[in-house]
Amino acid sequence: MTDDTETDDTDGQTDDGEPRADGAGIVAPDGETPTWRERKERAQGLPRLTYEYFERARREDQDLRMESDYVERDVLAFPAWPHEMVRNLALTSFFVGILVFLAAALPPHIGAPANPNQTPAIILPDWYLYWSFGLLKLGPLNPELTLLGGSKLLADRTYGVIANLAVVGAIAIVPFLNKGSARRPVEQPFWAAVGVFGVTFAFTIAAYSAKNLVPITPQLLFDLTFLLPFVAGFISYAVFKSMREGYMFELNRRYYRLRPPK
Structure with a gap:
């Protein structure tokens, strides 16, 4: 029992x-x-x-x-x-x-062994490093100084390394600048737009790193790399800003039992 x-x-x-x-x-x-x-x-x-x-x-x-x-x-x-x-x-x-x-x-496919005597036509890192590899190809943004006879102050690869440090530093400093307690993007539209800008830029710069494989002209792809992040950021900011007033009223109404406007 x-x-x-x-x-x-x-x-x-x-x-x-x-x-x-x-x-x-x-x-x-x-x-x-x-x-x-x-x-x-x-x-x-x-x-x-x-x-x-x-x-x-x-x-x-x-x-x-x-x-x-x-x-x-x-x-x-x-x-x-x-x-x-x-x-x-x-x-x-x-x-x-x-x-x-x-x-x-679905085991991964193992290709033919690499030929050490021939350089591949396209060299790319792992996919999660495309954005960093794309920053190394920002040679068109490296200014040519007239004082130096039209030559560049820094080499393109050095300029790309500095661009990587600047982007990583910007990502690292964001948590120190945004100390709010927002839990949803609509509560802080500006920082939500910054996040959308960063994610879009990561995708566009990754696509630019593989420009040999993208069916777009290099000049157009270069322009879209820096134009699309701003467009996505502005659109997301406008959308979240328009939603914020109604969202905050509904949130306050639930918390403090506010009467809806007549």
């Missing part, structure tokens, strides 16, 4: 038959009671911890919403173990499983 303690831990209920409020044990979802087979499958290991984590999070969130008059940004603090560890382990296992499946089902 099982005592009352074991029954309470298994069913997630108190002696009166009510669901446990502390989140301990397995709590059945609303309108659904797990079968004996499901309980046995969740009896140990990662499935049980994952199930208890999501059920406890759901129940505590539900209790908080029932006790609160208004809820907009409830932040529930869970301990690192087992809640955060179980969630991170479940997500990590999922993505590792996808990578293993792709590696087994």
Whole structure:
């Protein structure tokens, strides 16, 4: 025979038959009671911890919403173990499983060995370094000084290295300039536009680095590399700016119960 303690831990209920409020044990979802087979499958290991984590999070969130008059940004603090560890382990296992499946089902193609006696026609780094490789090709922006007889003060490769340092420095200084607490782009349109500008510029400069493979004339591609980021930044700023007033009113109305304008 099982005592009352074991029954309470298994069913997630108190002696009166009510669901446990502390989140301990397995709590059945609303309108659904797990079968004996499901309980046995969740009896140990990662499935049980994952199930208890999501059920406890759901129940505590539900209790908080029932006790609160208004809820907009409830932040529930869970301990690192087992809640955060179980969630991170479940997500990590999922993505590792996808990578293993792709590696087994779609192995990468191994091409012919390189010829050390012949220089390839197109030399490109790995795809995630295209943007940096594109900055090394900014020779047209390197000014030719008349005082030096039309020659350049810096070599094109040195100019490209300085451009890499400037871009990386700009990215590194942004967190120190933007110290706001915004959680959505619409709350700070300017910095959202800066982010859109940076992402667009990363794509355009990456395309410029592989200009030999892009079916556009080099001059037009060079112009689009610096024009499209500004266009995308201005459009995103205008869109977020137009949405901000209505968004902030709706947010304040939920927080402070403001009456809508007549």
